[in-house]
Amino acid sequence: MAKARAAYTLRYRLEYYLIRSMLFVMGILPFRQRSALMAWGMSRVVAPLVGYQKRVRDNLDRVWPEMDPAKRDALTLEINRNVGRTICELFSPRDLVSMAQKTAMTGAGLAALEAAQAANRPAIVISGHFGNYDIARARMIAEGFKVGALYRHMNNPIFHDFYLKNISTIGTPLFERGRPGLGQMVKHLKGGGTLAALIDVRANNGIPLPFCGHMALTATSMAELALRYDAVLIPFYGTRLPNGEGFAIDLEDPIPHSDPETMTQALNLSLEARVLQNPEQWFWIHNRWKGADQEQ
Incomplete structure (x- = not known):
């Protein structure tokens, strides 16, 4: 040993x-x-x-x-x-924060996020490994939104501190996935904060839902949190512009509250539309469909 x-x-x-x-x-x-x-x-x-x-x-x-x-x-x-x-x-x-400060945010979801913050209502903004999610997170923070984000602990514990320092420079608070960050995350939401998270990480304990024509194990936890704490649920994207340097940030219409599976599938469909339109910007390196598709 x-x-x-x-x-x-x-x-x-x-x-x-x-x-x-x-x-x-x-x-x-x-x-x-x-x-x-x-x-x-x-x-x-x-x-x-x-x-x-x-x-x-x-x-x-x-x-x-x-x-x-x-x-x-x-x-x-x-x-x-x-x-x-x-x-x-x-x-x-x-450099990322500097770029974010020069990038405009648009979309119907922006007004919904502003209304939620004005009413001290929790919000959950959801994206994927598409374009650059952190550009949009940094821009929201610069606009005065109380955005906290989930992150995953790196496998390499020595590298982890360096990684955490970099993403903390982009903006805080940050909540580690799992038990370590759960209490802080819930407190943040209850206080009327906004939580940023990604929907396209394979969740071994998730449910199989369609994504780009194939079933993918998907966590319904963000939809469950939105229902539990009456949080507005908004898809958002930082799409890289054709020059490869600038970005466009778009917040889509909020997902209506219904049930966790329906809401999570709506998030999947939102991301799918972005991926099909700009496939070069999604993180195809992931084993996104592993464990859920009969073709595996």
Whole structure:
């Protein structure tokens, strides 16, 4: 056991110092060049090396089995480029906040969010791994909304502190998924705060719901919270513009309260529409359909 723990600790340290060294070297570059380099490195080096490229192609084949192979390969490249840019933005939090402050928010959901905050009513804003969710979170905070966000503890405990520091720079409060952050999250909602979360993480204890033509295990917890605390439930997206640098932030119409499954499926459909319109901006690296689809 001691040897196994030592091996894990060594691996975690190596991973941490490798990532920190890479980010330090890249940090010397101006943000735009850094972003372009990360896009190139992820699409041309990292994704093929660690298997992301194959995962993306397999998922594209699942959703669009008739897609021309040349088109699929071009789309795979753009997807991994977007992942690289998003990682660069996540670990360049001050640049991200600066971009967010220059980005306008639109959509019917904005008025609903303003009304909820004015009435001290809880709100839950839901997005996916699409474009850059943190751009929209940072912009909402800049506009004075009391936005707290869920985050997942990193597997590498040494890297986790560095990761948490970066996402905290974008905005706080932050609530760790699971028991550690549950009490703080509920207190935040009860106090009329806004909770930001993602709907497209595979939930092993979730229920199978359709997403892009296939069943995907999906957590209904956000809809359950909205019903329990009478929170307005609003889909939102930070969509990357064609130039690869700017964003458009859109808050959609609130999801009507009904039952958790119906509300969660409405969130799935909202994200699905975005993915089908701009597939290069979604995180196809996820095993989104694992465990729910009979084709697995």
